[in-house]
Amino acid sequence: xxxxxxxxxxxxxxxxxGIFIVxxxxxxxxxxxxxxxxxxxxxxxxxxxxxxxxxxxxxxIYKQIINSFxxxxxxxxxxxxxxxxxxxxxxxxAMKNTYYxxxxxxxxxxxxxxxxxxxxxxxxxxxxxxxxINLSLFFISIPHFFLGPLLMLCFSIGFGWLPISGMDxxxxxxxxxxxxxxxxxxxxxxxTRNCMIEIMESDTVRTARAKGMREWSITIHHIFRLVLIPxxxxxxxxxxxxxxxxxxxxxLFSWNGLGMLLVNSIQMRDYPITQACIFVIAISYVLxxxxxxxxxxxxxxxxxxx
Amino acid sequence: MKKLVFFIVFFWLFGLIxxxxxxxxxxxxxxxxxxxxxxxxxxxxxxxxxxxxxxRLIDGFLNSFxxxxxxxxxxxxxxxxxxxxxxxxxxxxxxxxxxxxTLFMAFPGILLAIAFAAILSPGKFNLILALSxxxxxxxxxxxxxxxxxxxxxxxxxxxxxxxxxxRLIIVNHILPSLKTPLTVEATYAIxxxxxxxxxxxxxxxxxxxxMASWGGMMRDGVRFLLVSPHYALFVGLSIMSLVYCINYLGxxxxxxxxxxxxxxx
Numbered sequence: 001x002x003x004x005x006x007x008x009x010x011x012x013x014x015x016x017x018g019i020f021i022v023x024x025x026x027x028x029x030x031x032x033x034x035x036x037x038x039x040x041x042x043x044x045x046x047x048x049x050x051x052x053x054x055x056x057x058x059x060x061i062y063k064q065i066i067n068s069f070x071x072x073x074x075x076x077x078x079x080x081x082x083x084x085x086x087x088x089x090x091x092x093x094a095m096k097n098t099y100y101x102x103x104x105x106x107x108x109x110x111x112x113x114x115x116x117x118x119x120x121x122x123x124x125x126x127x128x129x130x131x132x133i134n135l136s137l138f139f140i141s142i143p144h145f146f147l148g149p150l151l152m153l154c155f156s157i158g159f160g161w162l163p164i165s166g167m168d169x170x171x172x173x174x175x176x177x178x179x180x181x182x183x184x185x186x187x188x189x190x191x192t193r194n195c196m197i198e199i200m201e202s203d204t205v206r207t208a209r210a211k212g213m214r215e216w217s218i219t220i221h222h223i224f225r226l227v228l229i230p231x232x233x234x235x236x237x238x239x240x241x242x243x244x245x246x247x248x249x250x251x252l253f254s255w256n257g258l259g260m261l262l263v264n265s266i267q268m269r270d271y272p273i274t275q276a277c278i279f280v281i282a283i284s285y286v287l288x289x290x291x292x293x294x295x296x297x298x299x300x301x302x303x304x305x306x
Numbered sequence: 307m308k309k310l311v312f313f314i315v316f317f318w319l320f321g322l323i324x325x326x327x328x329x330x331x332x333x334x335x336x337x338x339x340x341x342x343x344x345x346x347x348x349x350x351x352x353x354x355x356x357x358x359x360x361x362r363l364i365d366g367f368l369n370s371f372x373x374x375x376x377x378x379x380x381x382x383x384x385x386x387x388x389x390x391x392x393x394x395x396x397x398x399x400x401x402x403x404x405x406x407x408t409l410f411m412a413f414p415g416i417l418l419a420i421a422f423a424a425i426l427s428p429g430k431f432n433l434i435l436a437l438s439x440x441x442x443x444x445x446x447x448x449x450x451x452x453x454x455x456x457x458x459x460x461x462x463x464x465x466x467x468x469x470x471x472x473r474l475i476i477v478n479h480i481l482p483s484l485k486t487p488l489t490v491e492a493t494y495a496i497x498x499x500x501x502x503x504x505x506x507x508x509x510x511x512x513x514x515x516x517m518a519s520w521g522g523m524m525r526d527g528v529r530f531l532l533v534s535p536h537y538a539l540f541v542g543l544s545i546m547s548l549v550y551c552i553n554y555l556g557x558x559x560x561x562x563x564x565x566x567x568x569x570x571x
Binding site: 247278 | 420426501
């Protein structure tokens with residue numbers, strides 16, 4: 001195969017279609033009549049008929065699928081059942097906040113993770129290496145809903161440095177971003193360290209040393225470029241865990257993102273919003289995976305012919 | 307690290323022994339001792355209804371493990387069945403299975419479980435269903451990759467040329483080879499399920515009150531973080547220590563059996 005971008009792109013499209021079908025049927029899986037579940041059994045009959053027509057549930061199922069697909073392609077997610085406001089605006093607002101939070105977490109994880117991994121690899125076997133490894137093991141076992149309260153206890157209640165929750169001050173992002181990033185940070189540290197050690201012992205690096213290249217120049221030109229390849233894959237793969245971790249983290253810190261919108265909509269039984277949130281989160285995950293795969297092929301020229 | 311793991315295991319065994327011999331009721335409330343700090347009569351203190359946190363932790367442990375055990379049994383059975391069949395027979399069926407597994411993997415982490423738990427009314431049965439829906443995929447991928455690997459080995463070919471039926475090859479050759487990688491996979495999966503179950507309960511989609519669940523206790527603990535931080539601290543520490551132990555066990559088994567990662571797309 002000369003070029004398999006079309007194949008990757010096609011399979012991503014199939015995934016998007018699959019996600020759409022799964023989220024579409026969520027409403028149909030509701031036990032009993034979805035309209036009665038949402039409005040309550042004592043709702044007036046006229047309200048029930050109105051909502052049924054609004055959600056398009058009075059039409060045959062194939063028509064419903066086509067209608068809702070064309071709606072979503074136009075970026076229209078329908079209206080909220082409780083407020084009647086269009087869901088699109090809420091979703092876009094929440095999406096901005098979630099991406100803001102996720103990218104902050106990503107930046108923290110990448111910067112600290114690569115630094116930690118490089119240090120651990122350079123001083124392999126030393127006590128510093130052991131401290132970094134054990135810390136990353138600790139980070140990996142700690143669930144978001146425990147790490148968050150721990151950070152709150154330490155930095156908000158204990159020292160009083162940072163706001164405990166909400167999004168009022170510009171420093172509000174620090175704690176949720178830290179909470180979200182630590183799991184990924186641990187994986188990046190582990191990956192960077194193991195790759196660095198493997199590459200540092202390779203022939204390329206030995207040749208470069210024999211040529212008399214400077215140590216920092218070897219690190220940047222030879223080692224780091226090769227470490228980048230597996231790192232991109234792992235970061236792309238782990239982005240999904242950032243998105244699903246955001247559900248818990250946002251609820252914990254009252255961060256107005258997709259995760260909190262999702263949890264609130266579930267509690268209010270506002271199912272169209274639930275559907276939209278799940279759809280948007282899954283789609284962004286697929287897009288990131290697609291991006292990772294493309295980036296991977298650009299960074300590693302060896303992958304072009306495979 | 308080994309000592310720490312043994313300590314944690316002994317702690318939970320000790321808790322289970324206490325449960326066995328004293329048959330305490332974790333829902334017993336003492337309103338005079340609401341959110342009291344740890345003391346001699348209630349070792350880890352009491353929660354916002356005056357219930358003993360230690361007792362509730364043990365009951366939560368039992369409730370979680372009942373669910374996780376059933377989910378692991380169901381999802382590994384379904385996953386292995388689908389994975390082996392699709393890897394062994396290949397062709398159109400294999401392509402369909404591959405498409406379905408990639409579709410399921412398009413939902414990051416516990417999102418699929420959240421979606422289903424949100425739609426189905428909360429309760430034990432629906433929780434098991436919601437968790438199983440996403441977790442069979444890992445087993446299916448592993449079983450499929452391993453089946454394809456074993457299928458091409460000489461002893462399987464020999465068995466086939468001597469007239470061995472499909473059933474004989476699957477039962478006698480392929481399934482036994484799945485035992486070790488599956489055990490390791492299941493160990494890691496259980497660690498993930500503990501967190502997933504607690505996360506679902508944390509956002510109110512898991513076991514309902516008054517049943518003890520770690521996620522639900524964590525949510526209450528966070529609510530009273532300012533007044534009595536020991537509540538959230540103890541619950542979080544128990545979840546974390548258990549997850550750590552199970553991951554440790556996974557690493558141990560992985561090293562012991564020296565499993566090469568045989569996952570191919």
